[in-house]
Amino acid sequence: MVKAVVVCCEKIRDRICMGCARCFKALSLKAGKFSEFDEVEIVAWTSCGGCPGLVVPKLNNLSLVLKQIGVEYDVVFIASCIVKAVKTGYCKIDLEKLAKDVEEETGKKVVIGTKPPEI
Numbered sequence: 001m002v003k004a005v006v007v008c009c010e011k012i013r014d015r016i017c018m019g020c021a022r023c024f025k026a027l028s029l030k031a032g033k034f035s036e037f038d039e040v041e042i043v044a045w046t047s048c049g050g051c052p053g054l055v056v057p058k059l060n061n062l063s064l065v066l067k068q069i070g071v072e073y074d075v076v077f078i079a080s081c082i083v084k085a086v087k088t089g090y091c092k093i094d095l096e097k098l099a100k101d102v103e104e105e106t107g108k109k110v111v112i113g114t115k116p117p118e119i
Contacts, residue, residue, distance in 0.1 A: 001039040003073045005062065006114065007055055009091070010047035012081040020045065023079060026115035033077065033113045043071050048082060053093045056105050063106060075109045076102055083113050 008020060026032045027040060034040050044066060049058045059076065066073065078098065085091035099110040 001041055002037045002075050003041050003043045003071075004075045004077055005044045005046065005059070005066075005073050005108075006042055006077045006079050007059070007082065008045065008047055008079040009081040009085045010050045012085060013047055020079070020081075022119050023114045026119045029119070031119060032080070032116040033111050034115075036111065037075075040075075043073050048093070051091070053091070053098070055093075055098060056101055059102060059106055073108065075111060076106065077114050078102075078110065078112045080114045 006020075006023065008023075013020060027034050027042065030040075044062055046058055046062050048055050055078075078095065082091065082093065083095065086093055086095055095112050099112055102108070102110045
């Protein structure tokens with residue numbers, strides 16, 4: 001089983017996506033990027049930190065807290081809402097650079113995207 005942290009868009013979360021229910025639905029169906037793994041357990045969920053995106057510092061803090069409570073993770077999902085914000089909004093995050101930075105900082109695998117568009 002893969003233990004995962006999901007990073008979502010702070011502006012979209014709970015404003016448009018309503019509690020990230022669509023990502024949780026995709027997780028339960030093993031759809032979208034979740035299908036790349038046999039089983040995924042989400043151990044933490046956090047936002048990007050708001051524009052202009054403070055993902056790496058937020059993940060550093062989250063990693064510290066998770067370590068303190070004895071929770072480990074293997075993978076970081078950059079949620080589909082961030083992908084959507086980059087492609088259709090004015091989000092300035094460079095997804096490939098973000099993935100590289102997160103991998104270098106955390107040593108964890110990064111997956112860009114979560115749910116498929118139809119969910």
